[in-house]
Amino acid sequence: MVFDILILIIGGTILYLGAEWFVKGSERLAYALGIKPIVIGLTVVAYGTSAPEAIVTLFSAAQGYPGMALSNIIGSNIANIGLIFGLTALICPFPVEAGLIRREIPIMLMATFAVPLILINGYISRLEGGFLLLGAIGFTYIALKLSSKLSKKTILSKQAEETLQLKKKNIKLTKFVFLIIIGLVFLVVGGKLFVGGASSLASSLGVSDRLIGLTILALGTSLPELATSLVAAIRGYAELAIGNIIGSNILNIFFVLGATALIVPLKESITQNYVSLIVLIGLTITVSFFLRKKRTVTRYEGFILCISYFSFIAGMIIMQ
Numbered sequence: 406m407v408f409d410i411l412i413l414i415i416g417g418t419i420l421y422l423g424a425e426w427f428v429k430g431s432e433r434l435a436y437a438l439g440i441k442p443i444v445i446g447l448t449v450v451a452y453g454t455s456a457p458e459a460i461v462t463l464f465s466a467a468q469g470y471p472g473m474a475l476s477n478i479i480g481s482n483i484a485n486i487g488l489i490f491g492l493t494a495l496i497c498p499f500p501v502e503a504g505l506i507r508r509e510i511p512i513m514l515m516a517t518f519a520v521p522l523i524l525i526n527g528y529i530s531r532l533e534g535g536f537l538l539l540g541a542i543g544f545t546y547i548a549l550k551l552s553s554k555l556s557k558k559t560i561l562s563k564q565a566e567e568t569l570q571l572k573k574k575n576i577k578l579t580k581f582v583f584l585i586i587i588g589l590v591f592l593v594v595g596g597k598l599f600v601g602g603a604s605s606l607a608s609s610l611g612v613s614d615r616l617i618g619l620t621i622l623a624l625g626t627s628l629p630e631l632a633t634s635l636v637a638a639i640r641g642y643a644e645l646a647i648g649n650i651i652g653s654n655i656l657n658i659f660f661v662l663g664a665t666a667l668i669v670p671l672k673e674s675i676t677q678n679y680v681s682l683i684v685l686i687g688l689t690i691t692v693s694f695f696l697r698k699k700r701t702v703t704r705y706e707g708f709i710l711c712i713s714y715f716s717f718i719a720g721m722i723i724m725q
Contacts, residue, residue, distance in 0.1 A: 409606040416598030417625045420457050423591025425629065427453055430584030451548075451652045452660065457626035459661045460596030465618070466669040470604060473618035475529075475673050478662050479520070479681045480623025482654045486688045487714025489627065489634050490650050494707025497638040499647060501696050509651045510693050512544055516658040517689045521682050524675040534666025541659035548652075599625060616725050619681055620718055647702075654689075680724070684717050 458481050465474035493499070519540070523533045599622070607617040630653050665671065675682070688710070695706050 406606065406609040409602050409609055411602075412598055413602035413606060413621065413625075416595050416600075416602050417628070419591050419595030420460070420599050420625065421595070421628045423456075423588045423593075423595050425588070426584050427456060427588030427592060430581045430588055433581050433584075451649070451656060454629040454649065454653050455656045455661055456592055457596070457629060458657050459664065460592050461600055461622055461626050462661050462665045463668065464596050464600040465614075465622075466665050466671055468600060468604070470600070470614045470618075471671045471673050472613065472615040472677065473600070473604065473607075473622065474665060475662075475671060475678065476615045476618025476681065477622045477626060478657050479678065479685055480619035481627050482517070482657055483619075483681065483685050483688060483714065483717060484623050484627045485630055485650045485654050485657075486685075486692050487710050487717065488624075489631050490647065490692060491707045491710030491714065492631075493634050493638040493647065493650075494702045495704050495711065496635065496707075498701050498703050498707070499638075500701050501699055508547065509648070509655070510696055512547075513651050513655050514689060514693060516540065516655050517686055520658060520662070520685070521675055524673060524678065524682075527672065527674045529662070529666040529671040529673065531667050531670055534663045534668075534670070537659050537663025538667060539663075541656060541663060544655055544659060612725050615677065616721055619721055680721070681717075684713075688713060 458478060462474045462477050465471075465477060519537070523529055523537075603617045603622050604614060606621070607614050630650060634647075634650060691710070691713075695702050
């Protein structure tokens with residue numbers, strides 16, 4: 406068991422470093438090529454922070470753990486809303502941007518309700534995966550279309566702001582390409598170790614791979630969102646952190662689940678996931694209510710979300 410935990414920690418660390426380097430390298434390469442900051446934030450950063458979920462989910466499904474694969478996505482989205490959103494509001498209550506209500510919130514609700522719908526027949530087919538991927542493409546198109554109306558000063562990460570000066574410097578692009586390649590290698594290696602350690606730990610503890618996916622894997626693959634959101638909140642950019650969380654939840658379902666099902670169809674029953682799905686839907690509706698109009702999300706609301714998340718984790722462990 407100690408060895409399994411060690412492998413899990415090593416795999417998680419490598420996975421996190423891979424995601425960090427991949428996003429940073431892609432971001433800076435794009436800036437060096439003269440691409441608008443907002444476009445990078447809505448594409449590279451959003452997809453980059455979902456990379457750990459994508460790698461872990463795909464490896465889980467490919468190695469014969471469909472329960473772990475689906476639970477990782479559901480658990481990550483629950484962690485994003487309950488833990489990360491909640492902590493962000495606790496640290497720095499933030500104002501709701503009006504455009505968020507009109508655009509991203511309805512899309513997040515639609516993506517969330519799509520999960521139980523495609524699980525009704527107990528099987529997520531390649532066709533359903535393809536439809537989910539179309540949702541990811543549609544969301545990306547909308548984000549890029551709307552980005553042309555936004556100010557170039559809108560930055561979604563601290564690294565992005567720093568790299569605005571890269572075009573003025575004579576820096577070789579190969580440096581960023583190398584960083585991207587190393588990041589991808591670390592993502593693959595870390596993802597394989599992370600899944601292997603998690604499945605071995607589940608066997609050692611006598612718990613289901615589904616519970617491991619909802620807890621350890623979900624929290625581990627949410628590390629990029631957690632780190633980015635907390636740093637943003639502490640520096641007074643909480644609204645940017647929330648945009649990242651909501652975008653990640655949308656892409657986890659449309660992109661990660663869609664791509665995984667397209668490659669490896671998942672055989673999973675809705676009855677095996679009804680508790681986690683009810684919690685996910687409940688938290689998504691709750692956050693949508695908090696963001697229902699132009700207002701400020703309070704610390705009290707953040708506290709409610711955090712308590713809900715830890716209660717869910719405790720309940721799943723007790724039910725095991």
